[in-house]
Amino acid sequence: MSMPISYGNFISLDINRKKIAMEVTQVLLSAQAVDATVRKHAEDTLKQFQDQNLPGFLLSLSGELASEEKPIESRKLAGLILKNALDAKEQHRKYELVQRWLSLDVAVKGQIKACLLQTLSSSVPDARSTASQVIAKVASIELPQKQWPELIGSLLSNIHQVPPHVKQATLETLGYLCEEVVPDVVDQDHVNKILTAVVQGMNANEGNNEVRLAATRALYNALSFAQANFSNDMERDYIMRVVCEATLSPEVKIRLAAFECLVSIGSTYYEKLTPYIQDIFNITLKAVREEEEPVALQAIEFWSSVCDEEIDILEEYGGEFTADSDVPCYHFIKQALPALVPMLLETLLKQEEDQDQDDGAWNLAMAGGTCLGLVARTVGDDIVPLVMPFIEENITKPDWRQREAATYAFGSILEGPSPDKLTPIVNVALNFMLTALTNDPSSHVKDTTAWTLGRIFEFLHGSTMETPIITPENCQQIITVLLQSMKDVPNVAEKACGALYFLAQGYEDLGSSSSLMPYFQEIVQSLLNVTHREDAGESRLRTAAYETLNEVVRCSTEETARLVSELVQVIMAELHKTLEGQKLSSDEREKQNELQGLLCGCLQVIIQKLGASNTAKYAFMQYGDQIMNLLLRVFACRSATVHEEAMLAIGAFAYATGPNFAIFLPEFYKYLEMGLQNFEEYQVCAVTVGVVGDICRALEGKILPYCDGIMTQLLKDLSSNQLHRSVKPPIFSCFGDIALAIGENFEKYLMYAMPMLQSAAELSAHTSGVDDEMIEYTNLLRNGILEAYSGIFQGFKNTPKTQLLFPYAPHILQFLDSIYMEKDMDDVVMKTAIGVLGDLADTLGSNAGSLIQQSVSSKDFLNECLSSDDHLIKESAEWARLAISRAISV
């Protein structure tokens, strides 16, 4: 972070400015040179300049951007560097940049901002556009600090200027500004003026298409500021009229932007749609049939968004609307159904030839099918009679497009309608599908057929279904067809694997009555064959095969435990093979890495499966040494990072091995530490933290010699700003795991861990926002903190050192009080929190009795938990009550 420069510096800087500015142009141009050496040199010079004199650097960049005499290339790059000096993707870096800007001298900032505003009038479009984006970035830093109050006023005054390009640049700036800043930092008066300017710019009377386009795009971002305006009937009518008119503009970019506005309105202002829905339906229907594809896609997207809203509402309220429901369901989809469904079915016939091979493909047929699926989830049974005639008519047609569309339509409506409605249809269709998957000449049809079978198994097959669609009789045929299909072209084979995945999943709860088990060996062998196909790298076929193998193992039963044990040897051999390659190219290394991931994933699933069965575990443990050695070698393949999948496998292995894991720990420890140090790949760090917990429970006291290292690393992780925040709650829980394992030996870590817990507790006591995501995170954090306290209390229980914890008790009780008062904890936190109250009483005994009696809300909290409907909360509460009653009665 740089210090504000002194006035003296600024003067001297000003004297040299011209010289510097001269140089900057050249350096900026060189930085875009083809010659890498020249480029590198220029980049270094820029960096040096920035490090030595940041204010001067930023000033000269803004001067460069504003200067009409300079070449556009240097102006654009100047703007880009300026923008990057204000914002970064990474949260920690972003925060640093914001602080750095705020601490700059006011005069310097004023000069930069003046240059930026001036650039909006430039005759060069790229310069204007770049300036727009930089202005929005500065605004996003300054407006929340109540700085730059004159910005919006001066932008709005531009609107009335004659040259259309200034108006266009200003509207674009307003759009970016609305995208960058949060609505509550702009007062309503300014919002009104911005919207007025934007909507005027969108109006059909606006003769300049560039202006109209900029205005329409600006509205898209400004919509979230328009809550008050959308509550005003007249203003809302006006905005809606202008948007609908813009969808009819002769300019396709404007029409596209207008449809994007409609999509956003559909989800942001769902409850205000009633008066407009008929018009919007007509507009979108026409667009889907006649428009260019990007516009037609947005028209479909409008209905998908409305489905999303209605699904959310219906899920949240379960269809029961009481006076306190926030938003009622207006059943727009149900009302539009008779016309909407035929429109969507038409789109299904507009497939592209190669869409099944292209991962990123997104076209009318796919969007239409997606929307149809959402409609089915929204209205349930009602969709079935509207779609069935289309299926029946097309499914046997000679044109593959018709057969594929019919199959796709069927697959799309399998989630939503009741099993009662679908089962009879599926019973008839199943045979047809199996035949098609075997015999249809078109790969497109086979691809969609296999996918549809997967959907059938996903939604209509499982222990909860009243009438099973799969019987021991047809099971054999299904498996035969699917295994055969796995030899088809990669995209079809991948879908067949997917179908088998869901077929297996449906048997998960059935145990030994699973009809799949007689075919276990055959299925496993077929899947292994797939993984060895030369073309298994296409259409993620290999991945799908391993994933299905995992699912089949998860759903296997005691009878097949021996076969699963044999699979261990196969997977180990495969893993061993990946370790043989020497001196790999980076491409080969990536492939090795991916394959190791799949194999470790599979091992993890097998370990977990066999580890959970007492009989199978002993047989399997004879491979323990070999498995661990392989996993260690996988770790050793990489120098700087550890393999996440291997780490997950180790966790499962430690759990299954129990105390015997101690013999592996000396060799494994360095990878454990490496995993804990991996800030960049935070998933790896998180997984490793989980593994520490596994090892604690497996080794208990025997983990003690490693605890210094582990605790040091965990404490470092907690203090790091770089580490993703989602890893912090599990680290706190991990403190609890360690304390529980090593008991009073945790004493030496108390002085570090407790202040961290305490400050995190203070932070998480109150959720400041209305932001659901933040509340969810806060609850995760609270749960981690509370699990740490639980582990520490229970670890110290019945030791002579319990009195060491006494000084922390008041704060912990206060923390419990405050989260109780806050009334926003979830069930998990509630259960953990009431448990901590019990642990505190249990460990501190009569010492804590009076503290608990004095605490503000313990009693209410306990009573609330005791009367909870949640079984786990109640259980914890009853335990806490006993512990407290003992503490008080002593």
Added chain:
Amino acid sequence: MATHELRRPFKRPAISDQQRRREISLQRQAQNRRDAQHQARCLASTILTLQPAQYEPTEPDLQPQSETELIPELEIESQEQRRDLRDIDDVIQASRLKGVEARQWFAKQLMLPEWMIDVPERLNTDWYVFARPAGKRCFVVSSNGTTISRLRNGSMLHRFPSALPNGARTSKSSQSGQSYCILDCIFHEPDQTYYVIDMVCWAGMSLYECTTEFRFFWLNSKLVETGACDVPSSYHKFRFSTVPIYNCDQEGLNAAYTGPVPYVKDGLLFCNKHAHYQSGNTPLMLVWKDENCSQYVIDTDSKGQVPNKQQVVLELLFDGKLATSDDPPVIFGCLNEDFIQKTGLQAGNLLRFAISDGGLSFVDGKLEKADLHYLGKPNRARAFADSYSKVIFQYTVRHSSLRIEHIYASMSLSSEQGNKISDLDMAG
């Protein structure tokens, strides 16, 4: 210009299996953490550690806690038995025990009252009283969807479905797989009802270390909730019932002594409010009876006849001494070696004696001499020797009994002066 995010193509899988593996892993870890917490919590809360069933050690030598911590209350006579019982640190497992082991284990878990041979201090403030139902004293354990009652000697009385938590295989109870209960009951034959006189564990929670006051409160608030007191049905074979419990003041004692109850009374039980549930004989729970509140004041023999002379059952120790079942035992006498060899008796045998005309002699409240006459071995079903208090109570019943008026009187006395009535007064 941000455009609306494209939807995930419909035909791609919804979640990756890797994400699923991560989630399953996290779920497993969270579950293991809960189990570890639960285990830690239960450790000190109970003399019978209540570990969840899946936490049984995978190998016999991995027992993490010292045995003294786990089962301090088990009075185990021989090393052989000690080994047998060491691994059974879990009520659920204990309830799965079969035959002899089950009997031995359960026989040691009931809290057994001493007989009231003098009136305790502060009876009117610190004690409860209730009329004891006549019937079979037993432990009722509900777990794993079934309910089993076991008599004092450990033998099984009934196996049945009940509305107790996890007491029957119904959909309702299946959600709490680890949950189980242990109740201290008397099975009353005439109305086929289990009268619950104490609650030892409830819904997986141990109440061993809770005061009587709390246990009775918990018993009265929880039992009815479950529907266990409802009339029997197919999932609930026997009715359970609580008994009216009174504070042991004049009024309460009167209510327990004379008040109508739906069962046949067998004496009065007095329970100290502050006592924890303690297996074996305890002076904090007392039984007292006279002809007005019990049909069986004086012990009968196996034919149901009151024998001429009081009979006692004592245990033969290795050195020939004859002991009561108390801890520490009270010695009533000694058999000489010749006699032992001649009769082939062994240490640990229970022996039946009659108290002859010499009676019992006391000095300073302590038994000094007993005039015993060997009769033979008692009924095989006997698991224990008589307790000291029982012998003395029976002795006083035959000579100079502690009558209800004495108890009433002691209340007014103790409330005024805290006077103590000595053993000597009683032994007459």
